[in-house]
Amino acid sequence: MPYSAEISRTAPSCFLFLIDQSGSMGDGFTVDAGKKKSEGVADAINKLLQNLVIRCAKEDGVRDYFHVGVIGYGTTVGSAYGGSLRGRDMVPISEIANSPARIEERTKKTDDGAGGLLDQTIRFPIWFEPVANGGTPMCRAFSQARNLIQSFVSQHPDCYPPVVINITDGESTDGSPTTAMHDLSAIQSTDGNVLLFNLMLSNNPNASPMAFPDSENALPDEYAKLLFEAASPLTTFMRSVAAEHGFSLTDGSRGFVLNADLVLIIQALDIGTRPSNLR
Amino acid sequence: MHIISEIFWLQKRGSAESEYEDAFWPARSFDETCERFTLAIADGATESSFSSIWAKQLARSYVRDGWDRDDSFRSSLAKRQRLWTKIVSRKPLPWYAEQKLEQGAFAAVLGLTIVDQSGSSGSWAVFASGDCCLVQIRNDEIFRSCPLSSSDGFNNSPVLLATSPSRNIAAIAEIVRQEGIWQSGDVFYLMTDALAAWFFRQAEQGAKPWEILLNIGLEESTFHEFVRAEQESARMRNDDVTLYRVDIL
Numbered sequence: 087m088p089y090s091a092e093i094s095r096t097a098p099s100c101f102l103f104l105i106d107q108s109g110s111m112g113d114g115f116t117v118d119a120g121k122k123k124s125e126g127v128a129d130a131i132n133k134l135l136q137n138l139v140i141r142c143a144k145e146d147g148v149r150d151y152f153h154v155g156v157i158g159y160g161t162t163v164g165s166a167y168g169g170s171l172r173g174r175d176m177v178p179i180s181e182i183a184n185s186p187a188r189i190e191e192r193t194k195k196t197d198d199g200a201g202g203l204l205d206q207t208i209r210f211p212i213w214f215e216p217v218a219n220g221g222t223p224m225c226r227a228f229s230q231a232r233n234l235i236q237s238f239v240s241q242h243p244d245c246y247p248p249v250v251i252n253i254t255d256g257e258s259t260d261g262s263p264t265t266a267m268h269d270l271s272a273i274q275s276t277d278g279n280v281l282l283f284n285l286m287l288s289n290n291p292n293a294s295p296m297a298f299p300d301s302e303n304a305l306p307d308e309y310a311k312l313l314f315e316a317a318s319p320l321t322t323f324m325r326s327v328a329a330e331h332g333f334s335l336t337d338g339s340r341g342f343v344l345n346a347d348l349v350l351i352i353q354a355l356d357i358g359t360r361p362s363n364l365r
Numbered sequence: 366m367h368i369i370s371e372i373f374w375l376q377k378r379g380s381a382e383s384e385y386e387d388a389f390w391p392a393r394s395f396d397e398t399c400e401r402f403t404l405a406i407a408d409g410a411t412e413s414s415f416s417s418i419w420a421k422q423l424a425r426s427y428v429r430d431g432w433d434r435d436d437s438f439r440s441s442l443a444k445r446q447r448l449w450t451k452i453v454s455r456k457p458l459p460w461y462a463e464q465k466l467e468q469g470a471f472a473a474v475l476g477l478t479i480v481d482q483s484g485s486s487g488s489w490a491v492f493a494s495g496d497c498c499l500v501q502i503r504n505d506e507i508f509r510s511c512p513l514s515s516s517d518g519f520n521n522s523p524v525l526l527a528t529s530p531s532r533n534i535a536a537i538a539e540i541v542r543q544e545g546i547w548q549s550g551d552v553f554y555l556m557t558d559a560l561a562a563w564f565f566r567q568a569e570q571g572a573k574p575w576e577i578l579l580n581i582g583l584e585e586s587t588f589h590e591f592v593r594a595e596q597e598s599a600r601m602r603n604d605d606v607t608l609y610r611v612d613i614l
Binding site: 136 | 379384412414415453459460461462464465468603
């Protein structure tokens with residue numbers, strides 16, 4: 087049965103994030119106008135990396151269940167890690183744990199146990215900074231992604247299939263990404279094909295979000311249809327995580343969201359990256 | 366009653382022996398006559414840290430503290446939670462280990478107390494939280510099983526006992542306590558989840574998995590070979606495996 091391989095230190099899997107860093111990512115989210123899209127996405131990716139590290143942490147250190155890459159595309163295309171990981175592509179999760187570019191202190195509200203709220207200081211590691219410059223060279227980003235994923239799968243042919251999550255707010259400026267996306271998701275391990283998510287941020291304050299559709303019928307334009315069509319059907323486990331978030335999906339539901347706000351992006355990231363079957 | 370108990374265990378494939386996160390107590394096999402025999406196994410959750418320490422705490426405290434009454438269980442649990450926190454807080458930790466620690470550790474536990482009444486029969490009581498299982502074999506058949514009795518009862522997210530009291534509400538509500546009767550010749554199998562799921566699946570297919578486990582014998586390597594063969598053929602999930610077998614002669 088596909089998508090059932092164990093994820094272990096001897097058979098790790100990988101996540102690759104493709105992050106649109108074009109100029110328009112400097113605009114605000116429609117529902118959270120105080121925060122730029124680039125900042126919201128950076129926070130979401132940093133938080134996701136933090137959660138992944140914690141999930142892989144054991145008393146003796148962080149176990150390399152995953153290798154993780156973050157590719158930014160805007161003025162340039164390449165690794166978006168900062169600090170000592172700058173320039174690195176796929177990085178074992180233990181190295182990510184030990185190499186944040188910096189650790190910020192942030193406050194969060196917690197229950198004080200007496201009906202009130204307390205400000206608690208928490209450490210928030212930063213690996214990835216917000217950038218918003220230039221065009222949207224999506225084809226080049228997918229071409230790089232294909233090389234990285236091909237190399238990973240060659241080294242780990244029986245791995246749980248890599249998950250690639252593309253977060254963008256606009257149309258590709260270096261041609262149609264259809265072929266590059268299909269080339270990527272055609273890569274397979276013995277456990278199944280690469281899983282591709284296309285998460286499209288909102289540019290239109292009046293547009294309502296659409297999450298994980300199972301057909302292109304309700305999509306507003308050809309570009310949305312292109313991204314939907316290239317996205318992978320969600321696995322059974324992903325659909326069960328989606329159900330926890332309140333989504334009622336079908337077998338045909340795909341890893342595609344349109345007009346997404348930050349909450350939907352965070353939900354989609356959780357659905358795409360929640361580990362199962364760790365050993 | 367004359368008890369012969371034997372313990373078999375193996376860490377998951379690909380892990381070091383030191384990474385075994387199940388636990389059992391007593392830590393040695395027995396061959397003796399007694400009026401009361403108490404034993405437990407536990408299974409620390411892979412996704413939590415310091416869960417092997419928690420699993421050991423639970424298995425030992427069932428045997429040592431006596432969980433036959435609800436109040437004794439609750440005070441024992443609170444004591445063990447404090448002890449776990451003390452043990453894991455001894456040295457400074459990196460940021461991720463510190464944040465992981467806040468989530469606490471989780472483990473399943475199964476305890477069995479066997480009491481002699483006439484020399485050739487008596488009563489037993491089981492305490493179960495999570496998906497470790499007890500099977501009682503009599504006359505070459507499954508006579509009782511607890512808390513699960515079929516392979517489809519297992520999933521990847523059982524409700525487990527936690528080191529954090531605030532995370533234990535559901536687990537405490539779902540604790541299973543059962544009682545039964547034994548007679549000479551009965552055999553009890555206490556199994557952590559991967560082995561228990563395998564056991565029920567075999568039985569559902571018409572096999573007699575208790576015969577396989579009974580024939581494993583005294584050689585630990587035989588148990589290793591059996592488990593690895595079943596894991597490699599995907600008939601058994603790759604996990605830490607623990608078997609406590611108790612024969613009442």
